[in-house]
Amino acid sequence: MKAFTFGLILGLLAIPVAGFLFFKFGKPPVATADPSLPFERQIVSVPLEVRIHREMPGSVPVSADAAAYGAGAAIYQSQCVACHGLPDRPSSFAPNMFPRAPQLFERHGDHVGVSDDEAGETYWKVANGIRLSGMPSYKKVLTEKELWQVTLLLANADKLPPEVQKQLTTPAQLINSAGTKNVRDVAR
Ligand code: HEC
Numbered sequence: 001m002k003a004f005t006f007g008l009i010l011g012l013l014a015i016p017v018a019g020f021l022f023f024k025f026g027k028p029p030v031a032t033a034d035p036s037l038p039f040e041r042q043i044v045s046v047p048l049e050v051r052i053h054r055e056m057p058g059s060v061p062v063s064a065d066a067a068a069y070g071a072g073a074a075i076y077q078s079q080c081v082a083c084h085g086l087p088d089r090p091s092s093f094a095p096n097m098f099p100r101a102p103q104l105f106e107r108h109g110d111h112v113g114v115s116d117d118e119a120g121e122t123y124w125k126v127a128n129g130i131r132l133s134g135m136p137s138y139k140k141v142l143t144e145k146e147l148w149q150v151t152l153l154l155a156n157a158d159k160l161p162p163e164v165q166k167q168l169t170t171p172a173q174l175i176n177s178a179g180t181k182n183v184r185d186v187a188r
Contacts, residue, residue, distance in 0.1 A: 032098040056120035062148040064156055069164040072153030075146055086169055099133050104154055112157040119155040
């Protein structure tokens with residue numbers, strides 16, 4: 001029994017000691033370019049998904065029409081494009097972020113970007129951001145309506161009308177056809 005207790009205590013002590021040695025003398029993955037730890041992605045994304053599904057709004061208060069897409073495209077151009085790219089124009093540095101920034105106009109199967117996610121989930125991510133990633137929280141940058149407009153653009157990225165597609169990839173047109181706001185106002 002004594003030997004067992006001694007072994008148990010030794011075993012329990014070994015865990016923090018090993019952790020200390022790893023962080024002090026090992027090469028913990030602190031650089032963006034480092035490979036991930038085993039299960040790192042799963043450990044971070046499970047609590048995130050749980051929290052989002054608890055808090056995300058169930059209904060969408062702004063209608064998904066041409067005006068919302070136009071305003072959403074203007075917001076996307078001024079706030080999101082550097083990390084999340086455009087149709088056929090992915091961000092150059094996004095793959096070198098950790099976690100990498102997904103390309104929100106990239107087609108996968110029947111979907112484009114996050115068009116397969118519920119709008120409420122995307123709204124939550126844009127409003128609150130994702131901690132320990134490059135994804136900012138926009139609730140103090142955009143108004144409630146603007147958060148929904150850019151959300152609707154992304155939620156419908158697989159079926160945007162051609163004029164919105166064109167607006168996204170034509171910066172000069174953007175300022176004239178942005179609807180309620182121009183790029184400079186949005187970026188205030
Ligand atoms: C500085 C870079 C950066 C900017 C700017 C940025 N994001 Fe992100 N975003 C990220 C990163 C990195 C992730 C991935 C986070 C993760 O995987 O945990 C992300 C994730 C997301 C996701 C979730 C994607 C998925 O697959 O679930 C959405 C939606 C999103 N961003 C929307 C936006 C919108 C809308 C804007 C502009 C209003 C924006 N982001 C601006 C870096 C950025």
